[in-house]
Amino acid sequence: MGAKVSTETTRPMSFLLVQALSGLATAATLFLVSSGLTIVFGVTRIVNFAHGSFYMVGAYAGWSLIERFGGSPAGFWGSVAAAALAMGALGAAMEIGLLRRLYRSPELFQLLGTFGVVLVVQDLTAWTWGPEDLLGRRAPGLKGSIDILDQPFPLYDLVLIGLGPLVLGLLWLLFNRTRWGTLVRAATQDREMTSALGVDPARLFTGVLFLGCALAGLGGALQVPREAVTLQMDMAIVVEAFVVVVVGGMGSLTGAFLASLLIGQLQAFGILVFPQITLVLVFLFMAVVLVLRPHGLLGRADEVPPTAPATVTVPLSAGRHAGTWALALLAILAAAPLVAGDYALILLTEVVILALFAASLHLLIGLGGLVSFGHAAWFGLGAYGSALLVKHLGAPMPLALAGAPVLAGLGALVAGWFCVRRSGLYFAMLTLAFAQIAWSITFQWYAVTGGDNGILGVWPPAWAAGKATYYWLTLALCGGTLWLLRRAAFAPFGYALRAGRDSGLRAESVGIDTRRFQWMAFVLAGTAAGLAGGLYAFAKGSVFPTLLAVPQSVDALVMVLMGGIQTVAGPLAGAVVFHLLESEVMSLTDWWRLVLGLIIVALVLVFPRGIVGFLSGIGRRA
């Protein structure tokens, strides 16, 4: 593109003022949604993926109510309030029906449950309100605009600007001037002590979920007069809300407010200065803040313990006959082409690749206690590494495959250096920031990556083109790498990593350079994921930026959590189950997200420690 833009003329003060006001209006919505998220996280430690879903359903419910009652100001604001309260009730229902049963699970397992809820809500919303975008009516009495220094500015946006600080003030009063708020703050600081003092944590948590989801619903319903209500609203807001929470400092309401203001202004003025990099502006900002400030703008280290599997009862165990079993499994898998058809082989190839991808993430989560939200970056970089070698240098497949882990490993080497200096959700969000930056590079660097139209024609050469041959090749490379990863897990390297996870201080005191081991693990995981990505590129024949995008990272997390994080076999089982479920259900019904979501929720409730964790639990009891 390289566009020459001649707007850089003098801009009058009035223009800058109105631009700033627009930024404030954006900030108000962001704050409402992210304040709910930060409250929920602060108290319950739940990474609530479904928060954006409450925002979306809040907007839909608000739309319906406003269409019906929104003719008068009282009807309009009553509808907004009713939508918010309804979302609060739904949030409380989710806590009682789902999350409450998972508080004894490894932390983060609730994330899997809320991901199931996201899928279910997407389909139920489409079913209830239909697929078309809905444009609601404007707020009565606030339809027009007023002139601010000769620049028209919508009245409704002015109201939103006022609403942000108002809600902040009310929340402050709630948390500092009421008994309930004091209890919530107590629970935020020390959950166990609070319950030891006789406060029923379950009821407290239900209330917190109610409040958090009501705020999300409020943010959604308030959007009705501003924009069309769509089925894509949930994903659009939830990532941004996480960014606000982390930039502001987790659990800090004032921090979330400040971060919303900054991000609102960044978006308002960023598009003037850099109209081309709108894609990553927010993530670049988050990366810079997190690199400079370990706990966000206003977060405090002591307030928020890291999000990591803190108490793992059975840390990780090798099976006695694991080697024998693995060889038997390998033999069966290797014999699959004798009976399986072409499509089954392709599915198996994908499963094997995804198993390696999930296992590489498990190395970070299970051994290092480092939860990455951006693991797709390395998978995608690997895929691009191969594709670029093929496209620009005409490299043969073996060379291109070798390039995949190299590029991914190099990327992980750089990003890892920054990431391992942060912990918990800060680490997770920093990995996400790097993934988004990598994604936007592949998305926008047309000359090299082909942009969103991707790179085509990355097919295996004739000797490996047969489905069976490519499957065997994949099996050999992935099997070998999995064996290496497993060796690493039970080598001194793995033990050092686990020492750092279970007690950083003690690990340091016996002379383990925790951070260095974590960095090495990051690079190792990235390299392995890169190989998986390279194999995936040749299996598909084309690569696209979607391979580095958030949904791909979420898929990896879901696979690891589904299988269970305490066993080496867990992520493999998770990859098998998740991928087969998704591809099979998808070809059977248009409502596959509903079915998949319900299955995930059911799995979470039946196997609160992952599939493999559950089965080995049975073994222990027997």
Next chain:
Amino acid sequence: MKHRHPTASPLAKALRPATLFAAVSVAVSVAALSAVPAAAQSAKPLATFSGAPVRVGEINSYTGLPAFTIPYRQGWQLALEEINAQGGVIGCCELQVVSRDDAGKPDDAVRVAQELVTNEAVDVLAGTYFSHIGLAVADFAARNKVPFVAAEPLTDAITWSKGNRYTFRLRPSTYMQAAMLVEEAAKLPAKRWATVAPNYEYGQSAVAWFKQLLKEKRPDVEFVAEQWPVQGKLEAGPTVQALAAAKPDAIFNVTFGADLAKFVREGEGRGLFRNRKVVSLLTGEPEYLEPMKDEAPEGWIVTGYPWDQIDTPAHKAFVAAYTARFKESPKAGSIVGYITMKAVAAAITKAKSANSEPIVDALAGLTIDSPVGPVTFRASDHQATMGAYVGTTTVKDGRGTMKDWRYADGANYLPSDDAARKMRPAE
């Protein structure tokens, strides 16, 4: 394997790999099960067919973009029913369609395409909405030598820079639609132009073509501002304000869907469109115009589909059949889906075969009569000459529609066969 954790019981240790084995066995059996052909979607045969059915594999983003793809699906369903009621294809055989969702991801689309070809034994692939998914399936089609009729992707690459022997595309491309609008834009007195387009290939190539073609016709115009909002995340207030600050005479808009609604609402609120002409891609399509109801913009020059005003007999018959069948009015996607399936059937009949190479040969240069008029798949670049309706938006009876429109035949907005052939990779 010297290091073992002491607490796990032997049984537990044994169980873990066993679990994995069990999971994989389940996996294999599931995969085997899936090899059983699913029920194909087909109309109840009114006639008895003498030959074996011909199968079409259809892929689209039904869950990713239901608002656009469901009207499309209804369009091809209607066509399919008509085709089979009239004796199927090649005068002997039922046309069957196996339809799949691609979840909006190109890698899923490639897997689904593979499943359709190997498990469902389809003879032709059709569909797709997103450009990148269309490209991924096109590449798969070339690799596996299966004919593919891309219905909706707009990217120029699919028939030009990344074109291949097996891929054909129906809908008028980004280039064609931009060229149609430039014709009108060049007539405006406006000299200072601003552009707003989603930040991905579609938006970028639309703006690039618009600039290039307009400058060719009007060397005196200048482009004074450009905005590249993220698709689906337009910051309406700041964007509108930034465009207004550049004081353009006219605006070229490429945003659509929810972004467009936001842009229109905020733009009206802030007076952006006062005394300014707006030229806008696709905005006249009912998918985008109808959700805005009475807030649809007035007087924008757009490409679109004024389904309620086209009164050729063929189109009236289509609208009547569609409305009777689905109890709703057709969208632009409906007509695209309808013509896609008709074209596939015509190609098979012309080829007198369900085999790839004859169908591909038949598609090249195939002309069919469609509700919008004759449509030819050019042999040179495999682009169809389906056109679009160019006109002005207006609000009538509380809903957005088009007026003063004309049908711009795609054939008039395509480069010559030679020029097009040069843009394609060597076969």
